[in-house]
Amino acid sequence: MPLPIVAIIGRPNVGKSTVVNRLAGVQEAIVYDEPGVTRDRTYKPAYWRDREFMVVDTGGLVFDDDTEFLPLIREQALTALAEASAAIFIVDGMTGPTGGDLEIAEWLRQQPVPVLVAVNKCESVEHGIMQAMEFWELGLGEPYPVSGIHGSGTGDLLDELLKLLPPQEDLVESDEIKVAIAGRPNVGKSSLLNAFVGSNRAIVSPISGTTRDAIDTLVERDGKTYRLIDTAGIRKKKSVEYGPEFFGINRAFKAIARADVVLFVLDAIDGVTEQDQKLAGRIEEEGRACVLIINKWDAIEKDNETIYEYERDIRSRLHFVDWAEMIFISAKTGQRVEKILDLVNVGAEQHRRRVTTSVINEVLEDAISWHTPPTTRGGRQGKIYYGTQVSTQPPSIALFVNDPDLFSDGYRRYIERQFRQSLGFTGTPLRLFWRGKK
Numbered sequence: 001m002p003l004p005i006v007a008i009i010g011r012p013n014v015g016k017s018t019v020v021n022r023l024a025g026v027q028e029a030i031v032y033d034e035p036g037v038t039r040d041r042t043y044k045p046a047y048w049r050d051r052e053f054m055v056v057d058t059g060g061l062v063f064d065d066d067t068e069f070l071p072l073i074r075e076q077a078l079t080a081l082a083e084a085s086a087a088i089f090i091v092d093g094m095t096g097p098t099g100g101d102l103e104i105a106e107w108l109r110q111q112p113v114p115v116l117v118a119v120n121k122c123e124s125v126e127h128g129i130m131q132a133m134e135f136w137e138l139g140l141g142e143p144y145p146v147s148g149i150h151g152s153g154t155g156d157l158l159d160e161l162l163k164l165l166p167p168q169e170d171l172v173e174s175d176e177i178k179v180a181i182a183g184r185p186n187v188g189k190s191s192l193l194n195a196f197v198g199s200n201r202a203i204v205s206p207i208s209g210t211t212r213d214a215i216d217t218l219v220e221r222d223g224k225t226y227r228l229i230d231t232a233g234i235r236k237k238k239s240v241e242y243g244p245e246f247f248g249i250n251r252a253f254k255a256i257a258r259a260d261v262v263l264f265v266l267d268a269i270d271g272v273t274e275q276d277q278k279l280a281g282r283i284e285e286e287g288r289a290c291v292l293i294i295n296k297w298d299a300i301e302k303d304n305e306t307i308y309e310y311e312r313d314i315r316s317r318l319h320f321v322d323w324a325e326m327i328f329i330s331a332k333t334g335q336r337v338e339k340i341l342d343l344v345n346v347g348a349e350q351h352r353r354r355v356t357t358s359v360i361n362e363v364l365e366d367a368i369s370w371h372t373p374p375t376t377r378g379g380r381q382g383k384i385y386y387g388t389q390v391s392t393q394p395p396s397i398a399l400f401v402n403d404p405d406l407f408s409d410g411y412r413r414y415i416e417r418q419f420r421q422s423l424g425f426t427g428t429p430l431r432l433f434w435r436g437k438k
């Protein structure tokens, strides 16, 4: 789900950009807009308490019919409002309500978006409240005195704003973790399922999944619920009820698409095959968290080095999922089967994780100072203005840059490595979007 958008509306010179920069906490060095683009809508990431959202400055709104740009300005404001969850109408506390403010207020009342009135330039507390009172006249509810320059009053305004944003996806969604067991035929998926269900007592009876014929199994442990997806597809291939295509690759792909975490089962005896590599690519492509399960560990003759040799070998052949944790188990003896859910928990948590914009930009600044973006042969250098996490499951970070073409694959991988080194994201893919200015 994309971040909610908050539109900033108001006449020219009331302090919209000052307030936006204050809300977005944008440091001077990474201000996104430059002269010449101020009439465009500019989106800035902002956060308050545990919520992130985007602020869009609509440019100065005027209803004066003499204005040459009037239709354009109105259209921009309307476009911004159409996608916004809420609007902040900024007015100038020093001038008091003007005719222009009343016109905008009347127009805003007709829009299907909740509006908060921020009375800017209210530096002095007592005086500010008096200044703000005058704006009850706009008929848009309680006016909030703020100072874009000093930052005062913005906390109350933002508390109110959070109430208007749609509920956060992570909170709405149940904390059930959806798990798919995937792997080539005969690697031991159904054996694992049995071992798994056997070692985790409280089983809720199988329940129907969303796809036809898919039966899910619910397992509980430590108060958490795990939905094992399409267990009918894993069990009992001998059954005459199902045709051969029932166990096909499509079925596995569907299960992966529905999962939070994929248990990717490999056969220690066979090692990594080409089919395994394809499946790894698919898991990464679908953006699912993943745990690598190396099964049949009981059947391997080992010394102290064996596990490391296996790990190195498997990693070198499965780079699509080189971020996944690996566990060596035996479905047959039950060895380490119980530890699997611990890794599932880590993967699911990281998959849903949200990192604040300030932390992301700290990592970026650090990464850039160690290793500046290379200059191309044409003498142009890539610049990263800022980054912000735009969604979860998997965590996706947008990087706003001067021109994405200036960043080589090597440099992109370097930045991704820095994010992983500083922030972890163990067990989950991480998406980076390199966005240029239009």
Ligand code: GDP
Pocket: 010, 011, 012, 013, 014, 015, 016, 017, 018, 019, 060, 120, 121, 122, 123, 146, 147, 148, 149, 150
């Ligand atoms: P915009 O055209 O609405 O984006 O307004 P700006 O942010 O460019 O601000 C217009 C003018 O108001 C500038 O001279 C700012 O310095 C001033 N201004 C902005 N915020 C405040 C504030 O909180 N207090 C005071 N006293 N002046 C402010």
Ligand code: GDP
Pocket: 183, 184, 185, 186, 187, 188, 189, 190, 191, 192, 234, 295, 296, 297, 298, 299, 329, 330, 331, 332, 333
């Ligand atoms: P599936 O096709 O992936 O569901 O694989 P199965 O669970 O049906 O297992 C395929 C074969 O591997 C069966 O003969 C199992 O007995 C055997 N197998 C499964 N897990 C293990 C294990 O941990 N160790 C050993 N030695 N054999 C196993």
